[in-house]
Amino acid sequence: MAVALDTRVPSLKDKVSPEEWAQRVDLAATYRLVHHYGWDDMIFTHISARVPGPEHHFLINPYGLLFDEITASNLVKIDLDGNKVEESPYPVNPAGFTIHSAIHAHRDDAHCVIHLHSTDGVAVSAQEHGLLPLDQHAMMLGADLAYHDYEGIALDLDERERLVKDIGTKNVMLLRNHGTLACGKTCADAFLRMYYLERACSMQVRALAGGAKPNATNQGVADKTAGQGAMAFDGLVGAMAWPALLRLLDRKDPGYRT
DSSP states (O other), X not given: OOOOOOOOOOOXXXXXXXXXXXXXXXXXXXXXXXXXXXXXXXXXXXXEEEOXXXXXXXXXXXXXXXXXXXXXXXXXXXXXXXXXXXXXXXXXXXXXXXXXXXXXHHOTTOOEEEEEOOHHHHHHHTSTTOSOSOSHHHHHHGGGEEEEOOOSSTTOTTHHXXXXXHHTTOSEEEETTTEEEEEEXXXXXXXXXXXXXXXXXXXXXXXXXXXXXXXXXXXXXXXXXXXXXXXXXXXXXXXXXXXXXXXXXXXHOGGGGO
16 A cells, blocks of 8 residues: 655754755755656655754655655754654665765765766766767766766666765766766756756757767867866855745745755
């Protein structure tokens, strides 16, 4: 018999630190934005964010809720093994946290990690050549893009060391035959990187679908664009775009803030 999950919980705003509450609001907003852009995969995939403080605890979605049902208060606080560290009426999916725990444990700068199974992202991850420098969005990410080969559903914890090795110090990754990943010091930075990665994948799918030979840029232009893009993704543009994105959500449904 199916068990219905109630998305309504008492507000945690006055029960957690102001810093944690701000992170909860930003992470809930990130889930809602992924839904807004059509990148979610029902109740699957995860977005995680580190709770400010020395404990290395993280926030993640309640397993069973759609991304447009996520709120600041119903996010679940977990440790690096995916175990709940505070009482919550919601289950979590520890197996689904394999990818996130690997990056959080080894990248102190990765305060937010987004992993998706979008249609175009998976399509490009399944193409032998990966992401091509066909457009400005792709070229801006070129120097910061890593790849990880598919090993099956991410249930085996020993895959984490290979994930860590493959991403290194980069901030976006194509998980071969699987999906996309982006991380950042803030939810804003991680989301901006994911936005560019997803847009680049969609543009590539459309460009190749037409059957015409793509127009290739020279390597010098691609390298120049990558250098220009590096400045944008580390706090500069994210900080400017994030308030506008929150205004978009507030017009649609401000419930993510509850």
